[in-house]
Amino acid sequence: MIVRILGEGQLRVEDSALSELNELDARLEAAVNSGDEAAFADALAALLGRVRAIGAPTEPDDLEPSALILPQADATMDDVRKLLTDDGLIPG
């Protein structure tokens, strides 16, 4: 499957990694819900670090949409909340 890290591009990750990534993602979501900025930063760094470690960059001219999209490395909780709303950060 293809995973995008915002601001960095797309990576191809084995489908088998999904449950591992979901666990890390659950930590990220819990941090956002509890409003714990430090826990959020840790969880985001862990998730991005894992995706970078196991993913390989896609071909630049690949037009396939991503199955999963991760916030940029320096995103704040507020950025993520806005990302999750339809009229949030994404232009267009």
Place this chain on the structure above:
Amino acid sequence: MGVMKRVSLVFKSKANKALDRMEDPRETLDYSYQTQLELLQKVRRGVADVATSRKRVELQINTLQQSSDKLDRQARDSLSAGREDLAREALVRKSAVASQMNDLNVQYASLQGEEEKLTNASQRLQAKVDAFRTRKETIKATYTAAEAQTRINEAFTGISEEMGDVGMAIQRAEDKTEQMRARAGAIDELMASGALDDAVSGPRDDIQAELDRMGATHGVDNELERMKAEVGQGSAPREIEATSAVPEAQPAPAATAQPAADQPQGDAQ
């Protein structure tokens, strides 16, 4: 549902809404391609803007570095002249300059990072726009409008995700550049007003003035010694000093004795 899945759904829903607005699927391709070219231009302008800001901060850092070097030199000169008080003052100012420089260095690194990210984003988008153009021509040549729909949707969703990502990267870079511009402008204003110049020893440089004064006194003393040595050894210099002291000692009687016309400054009467 986790964060990463939800974000991807938000992106897809944006793309779907845009697709729904198009009547003829094949028109979508041309319209989208135009938008992509516009975004490419925008991201390139973004790179240029960030670079301009970065260069401005670089110039300010250079100026502050010169001030810091100068203050360092002044501190050393002051110590050589036995003026620890002046040296201390110079070092206090140097440390104020250093803290400004640290701040600017952080900003510089941040702008450099932003520039690199945008440059990479621009290259990624360029590759996808090129791929989209090829795909678009193939779809238009090969399929009827009805057949083309699915393929158009795929290509459109893929590229619109990239465009959304790049669009946000441009926005983040613009926000940062705007903040930097405001701060760089404030420092430029301080320098222009002389307020920062005081702190970094500019035109009204009292430390330098004091050093110059001491340097001048020192230079006169040296030259005097040299002249004494040239004119003659031993008691000769002392005689010159003695005779020169005489007329200075008697200006008042001379003024009363001579006619006023010979004494342009003698307004004693």
